[in-house]
Amino acid sequence: MDWHDALDLAIPHPPPTSAEPAALVAAGKKAVRRRRAVAAGGTALLVAAVIGLGSTYAPWRDRAAPPPPIATQSEAGEALGSYPTQPPLSDASPLRYDFDTNEVTLHDGWEEAGRIERKEIRRLLGHDYSQLFLAATNGEKTVYANFMNPTEIAYADAAGTNGKSLGEWAEDVAAHHVEPRWSVGGSIRVGDGWTITREIDNPLGYDLPWDSEAAVAEREGMEVWILFTGNRPKGGGSGEGYGVAYAAPGQTIEGYIAHRDKEIDRDLAASTGGYSASMSEAVEFGDGSELVPAEDGVEILEQVADPDLGEKFADGASRSAAARITVNGKEQVAIAREKDGLTLVYTVEVADGPRSEDRDTRSLEDVLAMVKARETDPETGGGLFP
Amino acid sequence: MSAHDEAFSGFVAARRPHLVRTAYALCGDWHRADDLVQTALLKLYAAWRRVESGSEEAYVRTILVRAHIDQARRPWWKRERFGDLPERPAPAEQVEERSELFDALQALPEMQRKVVVLRHWLQLSVAETARELRISEGTVKSHSSRGLAALRTCLESGDAFRA
Known part of the structure; x- marks a missing residue:
């Protein structure tokens, strides 16, 4: 059997994309600048370098189906505290580790029963896998903990590990990832060896086409909490995202969900909104910059000439206009520009928020402001109107 | 555009689809594949002058494979990116x-x-x-x-x- 040919046939090709490498160059320059700033003692955060590139690089954006909504990235919002991964010492949570001082603190009556430090971790699991694996016991119960970093700490009741030593547990943790999967309307699935012990349907109270799903998954005495959110609009462009956290002793998944709910709401509040844009023949220019219906079922509710969508949109345009229209009763915004004898028309549809009470009707001005924000973004540069 | 940027852009335009496909073969998730390639290409951009001509793809592939390993080794690697959910669809088809x-x-x-x-x-x-x-x-x-x-x-x- 020719495995190369068989695999080549089986491995799907990504949908075509017209994403411009220029945006990647811009992001690369930014990353290099930030790296230099950090190297020079600056405090710039490297992690932000790739934020905002999603729509430019998403290879699904240019599928033949209606393009997915384009969300505007959130701005820096109000900082929420990190989810507490190290609760106060108790018999349920008998050990803490200070990542700054490398100091281990144990609850009264507990003593250290094993430790694997970075050198050994590196040998077992690879470079920089985590800071410390630790076992603590009170004579009756033994707890294992994996301190990866201040926000990633795994705990397990040693009694639930099928007799594994701390070292064996460490290797097991590294080898078995929870790898959750979910689609809107379905159930959460997890990787081999993991078991869903509890599933919570739509814990965030989202309304269609949005949905949420949470689950507690367990493997060998260790629990993780999973929270998915996603949407599946009728016009296409579905998507899911998720967060996973190790269950912290004494904490509940409800607490984790409430924390994530606040984070998500904060991000949404700081966002300028999401929309989908697809090429359209619903309207065309009549006299001057006036738009007129070009298809049956199209009605123009209001329109403006020469909308302000930034210099790139206006540069060289012989005429342009935007209109709030209905297409077979469904409201959309049409944007048209004529340049060099070529007319481009897009219809824009604002993405629904996750909760129906947040789905305010957007005015023509609101939608144009969202489009302008994207089209004039210096990092991603929009791209609807070249 | 500098010669550096021009050469890099040419490489990206020519090879990104194959790199995304490779990443997808490794991880089975278009979202993660796109993230991995994006990360790898940004690293390539920073290292462009140091990478021997003709070795660019091997350089990116190595980053891709190791980045995926690094990510997968973390038991709770997370993808909390609610804010850009709509722009990364995984169409049912x-x-x-x-x-x-x-x-x-x-x-x-x-x-x-x-x-x-x-x-x-x-x-x-x-x-x-x-x-x-x-x-x-x-x-x-x-x-x-x-x-x-x-x-x-x-x-x-x-x-x-x-x-």
């Missing part, structure tokens, strides 16, 4: 288009899957595969043997190419 062989490939243990992808799809030598994955040549051979055996079972048990 993509799932339906996946062949049984591809699903079987994704069902392989991680290192077996990587070995099969690098060795048998990308046709790297045993030594090259071992170097990229930072494992011994003997381990490459054993992963390769087990991985192909599992895929062969899949092919024998059904129509692996049914879309």
Whole structure:
């Protein structure tokens, strides 16, 4: 059997994309600048370098189906505290580790029963896998903990590990990832060896086409909490995202969900909104910059000439206009520009928020402001109107 | 645009689809594949002047494979990116288009899957595969043997190419 040919046939090709490498160059320059700033003692955060590139690089954006909504990235919002991964010492949570001082603190009556430090971790699991694996016991119960970093700490009741030593547990943790999967309307699935012990349907109270799903998954005495959110609009462009956290002793998944709910709401509040844009023949220019219906079922509710969508949109345009229209009763915004004898028309549809009470009707001005924000973004540069 | 940027842009335009496909073969998730390629290309941009001409793709592939390893080693690697959910769709039809062989490939243990992808799809030598994955040549051979055996079972048990 020719495995190369068989695999080549089986491995799907990504949908075509017209994403411009220029945006990647811009992001690369930014990353290099930030790296230099950090190297020079600056405090710039490297992690932000790739934020905002999603729509430019998403290879699904240019599928033949209606393009997915384009969300505007959130701005820096109000900082929420990190989810507490190290609760106060108790018999349920008998050990803490200070990542700054490398100091281990144990609850009264507990003593250290094993430790694997970075050198050994590196040998077992690879470079920089985590800071410390630790076992603590009170004579009756033994707890294992994996301190990866201040926000990633795994705990397990040693009694639930099928007799594994701390070292064996460490290797097991590294080898078995929870790898959750979910689609809107379905159930959460997890990787081999993991078991869903509890599933919570739509814990965030989202309304269609949005949905949420949470689950507690367990493997060998260790629990993780999973929270998915996603949407599946009728016009296409579905998507899911998720967060996973190790269950912290004494904490509940409800607490984790409430924390994530606040984070998500904060991000949404700081966002300028999401929309989908697809090429359209619903309207065309009549006299001057006036738009007129070009298809049956199209009605123009209001329109403006020469909308302000930034210099790139206006540069060289012989005429342009935007209109709030209905297409077979469904409201959309049409944007048209004529340049060099070529007319481009897009219809824009604002993405629904996750909760129906947040789905305010957007005015023509609101939608144009969202489009302008994207089209004039210096990092991603929009791209609807070249 | 500088010569550096021009050359980099040319490489990205020409090779990104293949790199995204490679990443998808490794991780089975278009979102993660896109993230991995994006990360790898940004690293390539920063290192462009240091990368020997003609070695760009190998450089990116190495980053891709190791970035995926690094990410997968973290038991709770997370993808909390609610804010850009709508722009990263996974249309249902993509799932339906996946062949049984591809699903079987994704069902392989991680290192077996990587070995099969690098060795048998990308046709790297045993030594090259071992170097990229930072494992011994003997381990490459054993992963390769087990991985192909599992895929062969899949092919024998059904129509692996049914879309």
